Amino acid sequence: MFHRTPHRQLHPHSSRPPGRVTWLRLFSLLLCASVAASAQALEVKLAFLGETDSAAHRGALQGLAEAQAQGEFLGLTYALEAIDPETALPAGTSALVVAAPAATLEGAVAAHRGVPVLNAVLVEDALRRQCRPNLFHTQASTEMRADAEAQWQKANPEGPAARAQVWHPDFTRYAAAQLNKRYRDTFKEAMTDEAWAGWAAVKLVSDTVAREQTAEAATLLSALRERLAFDGQKGVDLSFRADGQLRQPLLLVVDGALAGEAPVRGVADIEDLDSLGRVECQP
Numbered sequence: 001m002f003h004r005t006p007h008r009q010l011h012p013h014s015s016r017p018p019g020r021v022t023w024l025r026l027f028s029l030l031l032c033a034s035v036a037a038s039a040q041a042l043e044v045k046l047a048f049l050g051e052t053d054s055a056a057h058r059g060a061l062q063g064l065a066e067a068q069a070q071g072e073f074l075g076l077t078y079a080l081e082a083i084d085p086e087t088a089l090p091a092g093t094s095a096l097v098v099a100a101p102a103a104t105l106e107g108a109v110a111a112h113r114g115v116p117v118l119n120a121v122l123v124e125d126a127l128r129r130q131c132r133p134n135l136f137h138t139q140a141s142t143e144m145r146a147d148a149e150a151q152w153q154k155a156n157p158e159g160p161a162a163r164a165q166v167w168h169p170d171f172t173r174y175a176a177a178q179l180n181k182r183y184r185d186t187f188k189e190a191m192t193d194e195a196w197a198g199w200a201a202v203k204l205v206s207d208t209v210a211r212e213q214t215a216e217a218a219t220l221l222s223a224l225r226e227r228l229a230f231d232g233q234k235g236v237d238l239s240f241r242a243d244g245q246l247r248q249p250l251l252l253v254v255d256g257a258l259a260g261e262a263p264v265r266g267v268a269d270i271e272d273l274d275s276l277g278r279v280e281c282q283p
Contacts, residue, residue, distance in 0.1 A: 066199075093112075118136045162253060163253045176234070183195060
């Protein structure tokens with residue numbers, strides 16, 4: 001397995017020392033807690049568009065449970081309402097998680113321009129190239145996966161081909177083992193790519209609500225674009241590219257077994273998440 005130094009920084013040329021982002025986040029949350037303690041609980045409304053009997057929805061529910069646990073200390077309560085394409089978005093919704101075909105996703109993005117819409121299942125590169133200002137992708141794109149697999153093959157020219165995944169139930173580093181256990185204990189199944197992406201969509205929104213101390217959709221939209229710092233149990237702060245794609249390490253799997261991580265050491269800078277996939281908005 002290829003190993004990385006824990007808690008890598010996202011930008012290799014940053015002057016911030018390792019771990020500083022984590023401590024700043026903790027300080028921010030503690031500060032939020034002191035403010036929230038004297039305030040009335042803030043209700044955060046989230047919506048889910050897609051099949052409720054799906055891994056993405058179960059992942060979103062796992063994220064909701066963790067957001068609720070955090071919210072108890074911060075004066076925040078969360079709700080996740082399942083809707084269908086014909087249902088109007090409930091008033092005051094902070095964000096919409098979508099696990100549905102491209103036409104449904106695109107319709108939701110167009111209908112709710114001021115609300116963050118998070119795609120948890122679709123991998124198509126064309127959806128990223130649209131660069132919609134309110135569309136975010138926690139699911140990895142086809143190009144990201146292809147780049148990760150090419151890096152692996154370059155490092156292992158005589159070895160078996162690997163398949164790039166967002167998540168794996170045997171991933172244990174960076175508290176991933178605990179997340180896998182929580183999910184398995186709740187749903188009696190292994191966490192998959194779509195389950196992780198659904199979890200991440202809810203969790204990164206709730207983390208942003210906690211930092212910003214608001215559930216207002218427009219403010220969250222700006223914060224997700226410009227100020228996201230989300231770990232995702234992958235050992236590095238993740239952020240969104242201009243095309244809405246979540247920068248993230250990928251896992252490399254051979255015959256179902258976890259074999260490595262990308263960016264692949266010796267082929268790319270292991271801190272360079274932009275070595276995976278398209279970086280800029282390009283039609």
